[in-house]
Amino acid sequence: MTGWALSLFRREISLAVRVGGSAMVGVLFFLAVVTVIPFGVGPDLNLLARIGPAVLWIGALLATLLGLDRLFQADREDGALDLFLMSGRSLELLVLIKCLAHWMATGLPLVIAAPVLAIFLNLEPVAIGAVTLTLLVGTPALTLIGAVGASLTVSLRRGGLLLAVLVIPLAIPVLIFGVSSADAAIHDPVPFMTPFLILCALTLITAVIGPLASAAALRFSSD
């Protein structure tokens, strides 16, 4: 089993890195969103420090959504999706591997870029660490939820916008607990671990629901 899973993972990573450089574009978009915020709310450093975790989280959410519409569409166009469906392997596991690879290529760069962008937002070192940690734990959940939207809109020619509308309501819990655990680390109304553990739980829940629903949607879209 590990053989095909590993080669699929390697294929996804190399496709993501070589074609279009989506990782770089995602990070650039993240940078652009974070840069735009001070123009909207003003350059008040105290205010920026207060809303910083939220800004980084919303930026990461938008950047993740932006890259998701190609998750299955490219495979559908070149026929790889049909091969996946006919291969007889567990489609759920296949989706999970694809999501993992997609997260490594687009989510992880965002997490790595987050500490740098946090400096622009006047975050303290503790806050920077907390935001980066919550993003590390939370962004896989965004990718996994997004995979459901991506597989539902796979047959639509312009599904990107619809995907975002479908996925955002489902991503609200992740956003809430991501931001509130980062906030809890800065000024503690609650201990950091409480929301952080719920965030971990959300990621694990989406790791079950996401591949199951996504695989079902892909099966239905093909027949």
Added chain:
Amino acid sequence: MDLGTHAGFIIASYAVCLAVVIGLILWVVIDRKRQEADLEELAEQGITRAGAAKGDTGQTGPKTSEAAKA
């Protein structure tokens, strides 16, 4: 019946609900008229359901021939 100082809010709430319900009813009724007009138009062209019965909901079982008259 005295609606008190906030009569405007109460009337507005009921008006909005009435408007939405009327909108829903209109949507359902107009949609019905349109589908029946389409069915009649198809019937005039001599297309009946007997031949096309399978497509109804896509996955239905066998149809009785009386369905054509429904």
Added chain:
Amino acid sequence: MAIWDYANPTRFLRLVQIILPWLIGLCVIAFAAGLYMTFFTAPDDYQQGATVKIMYIHVPAAWLAMMCYSIMAISSLGTLVWKHPLADVSAKAAAPIGAAFTFMSLVTGSLWGKPMWGTYWVWDARLTSVLVLFIMYLGLIALWRTMEDPIKAGKAAAILTLVGALNLPIIKFSVEWWNTLHQPASVMRMGGPTIATSMLIPLFVMAIAFTLLFFVLHLMAMRNEILRRRVRAMRLKAAATARPATVTATAQPAE
């Protein structure tokens, strides 16, 4: 099983034809009784005054917003698990009605909030969850509308409905968490179990009236949807038989 007897759309349409007039009659009676009680017999609240009359439409609308989603979730199970042919018709017909009732409960809630809280909108846990539900309804309707094939659209919407149904309690829980974190319970509770009987009876009658209204609209919308699919199937059939040569000729280069 009774529900399978109505898997045949024609038989279902006949059933609708029989029960619809009764349902409409009951619905009108319930609304007449409910509205009469609301405006002429129900007492004003000693704190909220006459604005409590908004409750008699707000609470039933909110109740229907949730019931409608439950019906859609059950219908989605019907589509995916039992493959009942009318399940996706039911889910599709319910979505716009549910969105309309959710909209109603949002508008009446905010019109109730203005005199009570001094502002049209507070990011109260309950209002926020209903807003998220509203967005989910609209997303589902958008998904239905963008997919051409009703069967595929039905299955996609069913998956999304079920994922949404699994997520709704999580969303509700997280919104409540978020709310207590940001604004400690300053907001009044709506309704609640301590409500007086003289208000509970009109509320109950209005809830029944709204539920009947939902079923009337739902059955009529389902009938429309069945007719729409008939028209679609007949058109496709007619197009396929009338000029098969031209159809394949034009379809070829597009591939």
